[in-house]
Amino acid sequence: MTTATTSGHRAASPAPGYGFGDVALMEWRKLRTVRSTWWMVAIFAVAMIGLAIVALSHEGYGQLSAADRAAFDPTHDCFIGLILGQLLLGALGVLVMTTEFSSGMIRATFAAVPRRPVVLAAKAAVLGAVTLAAGEVCAFAAFAAGQASLAASAPHATLGQPGVLRAVVMAGAYPALVALIGLGTGALVRHTAGAICAVVGVLFVLPLLFAPFSASVQDASQNFMPHPMANAMTAVKPLAHALSPWLIFALLCAYAAAALAAGAWALTARDA
Amino acid sequence: MIEARGLVKAYRSAKAVDNLSFEVRPGTVTGFLGPNGAGKSTTMRMIMGLDRPDAGQARIGGRRYGDLRWPLREVGALLEAKAFHPGRTARAHLMALAASNGIGRQRVEEMLALTGIEKAADRRAGKFSLGMSQRLGIAAALLGDPGVLLLDEPVNGLDPEGIRWIRNLMRGLAAQGRAVLVSSHLISEMAYTADALIVIGRGRLLAQTTVAQLSAHGATLKPGGSLEEAFFQLTEGVTDYSGGLS
Ligand SMILES: Nc1ncnc2c1ncn2[C@@H]1O[C@H](COP(=O)(O)OP(=O)(O)OP(=O)(O)O)[C@@H](O)[C@H]1O
Numbered sequence: 352m353t354t355a356t357t358s359g360h361r362a363a364s365p366a367p368g369y370g371f372g373d374v375a376l377m378e379w380r381k382l383r384t385v386r387s388t389w390w391m392v393a394i395f396a397v398a399m400i401g402l403a404i405v406a407l408s409h410e411g412y413g414q415l416s417a418a419d420r421a422a423f424d425p426t427h428d429c430f431i432g433l434i435l436g437q438l439l440l441g442a443l444g445v446l447v448m449t450t451e452f453s454s455g456m457i458r459a460t461f462a463a464v465p466r467r468p469v470v471l472a473a474k475a476a477v478l479g480a481v482t483l484a485a486g487e488v489c490a491f492a493a494f495a496a497g498q499a500s501l502a503a504s505a506p507h508a509t510l511g512q513p514g515v516l517r518a519v520v521m522a523g524a525y526p527a528l529v530a531l532i533g534l535g536t537g538a539l540v541r542h543t544a545g546a547i548c549a550v551v552g553v554l555f556v557l558p559l560l561f562a563p564f565s566a567s568v569q570d571a572s573q574n575f576m577p578h579p580m581a582n583a584m585t586a587v588k589p590l591a592h593a594l595s596p597w598l599i600f601a602l603l604c605a606y607a608a609a610a611l612a613a614g615a616w617a618l619t620a621r622d623a
Numbered sequence: 624m625i626e627a628r629g630l631v632k633a634y635r636s637a638k639a640v641d642n643l644s645f646e647v648r649p650g651t652v653t654g655f656l657g658p659n660g661a662g663k664s665t666t667m668r669m670i671m672g673l674d675r676p677d678a679g680q681a682r683i684g685g686r687r688y689g690d691l692r693w694p695l696r697e698v699g700a701l702l703e704a705k706a707f708h709p710g711r712t713a714r715a716h717l718m719a720l721a722a723s724n725g726i727g728r729q730r731v732e733e734m735l736a737l738t739g740i741e742k743a744a745d746r747r748a749g750k751f752s753l754g755m756s757q758r759l760g761i762a763a764a765l766l767g768d769p770g771v772l773l774l775d776e777p778v779n780g781l782d783p784e785g786i787r788w789i790r791n792l793m794r795g796l797a798a799q800g801r802a803v804l805v806s807s808h809l810i811s812e813m814a815y816t817a818d819a820l821i822v823i824g825r826g827r828l829l830a831q832t833t834v835a836q837l838s839a840h841g842a843t844l845k846p847g848g849s850l851e852e853a854f855f856q857l858t859e860g861v862t863d864y865s866g867g868l869s
């Protein structure tokens with residue numbers, strides 16, 4: 352035997368044991384070294400910026416009715432890319448968890464870090480940081496590209512106007528929150544296809560279920576469905592029936608926290 | 624040192640592991656033997672804290688796995704051939720695991736060299752052959768220089784040279800004072816490496832013995848009787864999956 356192992360047992364490390372920072376570094380290295388992470392972030396960027404340019408360059412402000420002109424919100428309309436973007440980062444969140452189960456990596460992970468909620472918390476921190484950074488960069492870029500694409504005759508938004516900066520920042524934060532919801536769902540469901548279906552269901556199908564109800568029920572329900580909530584958060588002109596953007600933001604944070612808590616419970620309760 | 628006390632694990636109706644107790648001592652290679660479905664892998668997962676026992680407990684150096692402070696520096700395990708993301712390179716896989724237990728890059732490079740996969744270290748592990756995957760798993764198990772090793776059928780997929788390499792590796796690790804638990808179906812394989820033997824069937828302990836004792840017993844069964852003879856006698860009646868001609 353050639354013996355790199357014969358060095359015997361290593362000197363005790365000063366730290367009393369592994370901590371959150373060690374686990375977060377592991378999760379960062381995992382996220383960084385899988386190609387699909389960067390593909391999904393790249394497609395997210397193209398969707399956010401590209402769709403803002405397409406939407407605002409075809410706004411046709413000159414042909415709008417007076418009512419439509421009054422309702423025209425040049426900030427909110429930059430974030431049409433969120434429809435696709437939320438799905439991409441939500442799927443990224445799902446994959447961060449479910450590929451560990453499908454590959455068997457989860458056993459290596461839990462052997463290295465048996466405290467399972469710490470693993471999920473570290474994943475959430477790393478995924479949250481990466482998706483928030485991507486979300487904010489793309490939201491500001493989409494805003495700038497959208498304003499530049501808008502016809503000269505149309506009203507333009509600037510970051511200095513009331514509510515605009517808030518709307519742009521929230522447009523960047525929203526897909527990161529969906530990514531965390533995806534991560535928690537992945538920990539709960541474990542299978543990629545099932546977890547992605549669950550996320551799509553919550554984002555797109557759940558709002559449709561309220562269609563048979565009266566208008567007032569529908570309007571109220573919109574305050575609690577992620578994608579309509581994103582519309583309200585990114586609007587500068589207040590939408591009818593919508594709660595305040597900050598309240599909606601807090602509610603979405605609570606959804607993400609609930610998904611992660613459920614995921615942590617499921618990881619601990621079930622065999623790996 | 625590994626201690627299992629009254630481990631029980633039931634899946635639906637059948638008990639995969641049934642009141643199993645044993646010890647694995649430092650400085651020995653302990654063979655963990657039993658027919659297909661005997662419960663070897665399930666037992667190893669319970670020792671690792673991956674599966675929760677329905678009753679009983681397993682301890683490593685007196686502590687439950689979940690209470691270990693630097694798990695990879697205390698226990699190394701090879702549980703299945705492909706416990707890695709197929710899109711990640713071998714080096715990236717080891718670097719990620721190393722980070723969790725404060726292990727440095729130097730040690731990762733040493734383990735890539737020790738297991739002979741350094742030339743493939745920057746290839747995606749999903750494209751590895753079974754033998755290379757097995758070597759990557761062993762590199763991961765040895766990453767923290769642990770005093771306890773659990774290896775579930777490590778010779779699976781290795782070529783003759785690889786088999787000889789792992790036999791020597793296991794003997795060497797035990798000679799350094801580590802406790803090595805290695806599962807196999809093949810008593811003949813254990814004759815080359817193991818000192819102690821734990822034999823199970825249908826989740827129950829059939830014998831905790833040594834290779835020397837078992838082969839001595841084999842010799843009493845019939846003149847020139849072998850270790851294999853004694854093993855078959857031991858597992859007779861608890862083999863769930865056996866082939867036949869008719
Ligand atoms: N996750 C599971 N769900 C249901 N049954 C299981 C599960 N894991 C193991 N079993 C059952 O438990 C029994 C023991 O399986 P185990 O894999 O531990 O055996 P083994 O000794 O490792 O077998 P082999 O030598 O074939 O690897 C088998 O009957 C198996 O079908």
Ligand SMILES: [Mg+2]
Pocket residue numbers: 663664665775
């Ligand atoms: Mg097995």
